Amino acid sequence: xxxxxxxxxxxxxxxxxxxxxxxxxxxxxxxxxxxxxxxxxxxxxxxxxxxxxxxxxxxxxxxxxxxxxxxxxxxxxxxxxxxxxxxxxxxxxxxxxxxxxxxxxxxxxxxxxxxxxxxxxxxxxxxxxxxxxxxxxxxxxxxxxxxxxxxxxxxxxxxxxxxxxxxxxxxxxxxxxxxxxxxxxxxxxxxxxxxxxxxxxxxxxxxxxxxxxxxxxxxxxxxxxxxxxxxxxxxxxxxxxxxxxxxxxxxxxxxxxxxxxxxxxxxxxxxxxxxxxxxxxxxxxxxxxxxx
Numbered sequence: 001x002x003x004x005x006x007x008x009x010x011x012x013x014x015x016x017x018x019x020x021x022x023x024x025x026x027x028x029x030x031x032x033x034x035x036x037x038x039x040x041x042x043x044x045x046x047x048x049x050x051x052x053x054x055x056x057x058x059x060x061x062x063x064x065x066x067x068x069x070x071x072x073x074x075x076x077x078x079x080x081x082x083x084x085x086x087x088x089x090x091x092x093x094x095x096x097x098x099x100x101x102x103x104x105x106x107x108x109x110x111x112x113x114x115x116x117x118x119x120x121x122x123x124x125x126x127x128x129x130x131x132x133x134x135x136x137x138x139x140x141x142x143x144x145x146x147x148x149x150x151x152x153x154x155x156x157x158x159x160x161x162x163x164x165x166x167x168x169x170x171x172x173x174x175x176x177x178x179x180x181x182x183x184x185x186x187x188x189x190x191x192x193x194x195x196x197x198x199x200x201x202x203x204x205x206x207x208x209x210x211x212x213x214x215x216x217x218x219x220x221x222x223x224x225x226x227x228x229x230x231x232x233x234x235x236x237x238x239x240x241x242x243x244x245x246x247x248x249x250x251x252x253x254x255x256x257x258x259x260x261x262x263x264x265x266x267x268x269x270x271x272x273x274x275x276x277x278x279x280x281x282x283x284x285x286x287x288x289x290x291x292x
Contacts, residue, residue: 025109029056031083034103034117039153041123046085048115050078050105058106059083066098078105089121097121124154127190129197133176135168137259138204141176145188145195159189167201178204181259203261206254211268216240217275222248225270230254234264240272 006018029052038045050056059076071092076085083105092099099119106112126148135141145158160170163185168176170186178201186197208230216225223236227250234249247269253262 025054025107025111027053028111028113029105029107031103031105031113031115034115036117036119039119039121041089041121041154043087043089044119044121044153046087046101046103046117048083048103049081050083051081052107052111054108056081056083056105057108059085060104060106061085061087062102063087063089063092064100064102065092073104076103087119120153122149122151122153124152124156124191124193125149127158127188127193127195129186129188129195132198132200133186134200134202135176135178136204137178137181137201138206139178141199143170143174143176143186143188143197145174145190147190154191156190161187161189163187168199203259206252206256206260206263208252208254208263208266210266211250214268214270216270216272218242218272219275220272227268231266231268240270243272243274246270246272 007015008017009015029050032049032051034046034048036044036046046061050059056078059078060073061076062070062073064070069092074088076083078084083103085101085103087099087101089099097120099121101117101119102114103117104112104114124147128146128148129143133141133143143160147156158174160172160174162168162170162176164182165179167180167182167184168178168186170176174188176186176199181201181203183198183200186199188195209228211228211231214225214227218241220240221236222233222238222240225233225240227233230252231250232253234251238248240246240248247267249265250268251262251264252266254260
């Protein structure tokens with residue numbers, strides 16, 4: 001605060017005095033919550049929260065490269081307590097990849113505050129996919145690209161595409177879903193960079209339920225024992241042998257043989273019992289007892 005004494009005099013030397021005061025703000029704005037985003041080789045965005053007693057009215061920034069060269073101050077924007085600096089590197093002659101931005105904010109009284117912000121700019125130089133990949137029909141294949149460099153600051157959004165949707169489709173997240181059998185090209189694009197992979201879809205393994213309780217009588221051949229749909233004995237002419245629990249092998253063939261393989265050598269347990277399990281009726285009146 002400033003207090004001013006005012007004096008007035010007339011021609012005879014009489015005087016009067018008055019006192020007046022005024023408030024002069026000398027407190028600088030406060031910068032907080034500094035964030036860096038949208039980093040590319042051509043620039044980046046800095047945002048921060050700003051507060052001040054009489055309000056922040058102006059924002060500006062400068063850029064200093066790794067070589068210590070500083071470039072002219074450029075204007076930012078201020079709105080609703082937030083300052084935004086769209087840092088433009090187009091006039092930075094020595095692109096070092098590492099930069100320091102000095103951000104400034106000013107209030108209506110001309111008080112200013114500043115803060116240094118270090119930013120590493122790492123442009124994407126390329127992406128890679130495996131040369132080839134394989135997936136079974138009925139399954140899915142999640143795919144990922146390798147970025148060069150891995151810690152690039154460029155946008156990493158990938159656009160995926162299939163060279164033949166009759167073989168497979170691919171989602172926005174890079175998940176391959178087979179639609180047929182064969183080989184097609186998978187393409188990934190990130191900005192101006194692209195990579196391809198040869199994806200082969202082979203026949204899948206079908207789902208099946210193993211046969212449960214299977215019964216037979218001594219001496220039967222496997223061909224006489226009926227299995228669930230899709231199953232066939234590997235050795236149908238083989239005898240089940242004597243009584244007991246025996247193991248034999250069967251093959252399951254799915255209905256969709258265009259997309260799924262058969263499954264062989266499935267072990268099936270067979271309960272073999274004797275063949276005389278018959279009921280007989282005895283006529284008591286026709287029986288005789290001999291005395292010895």
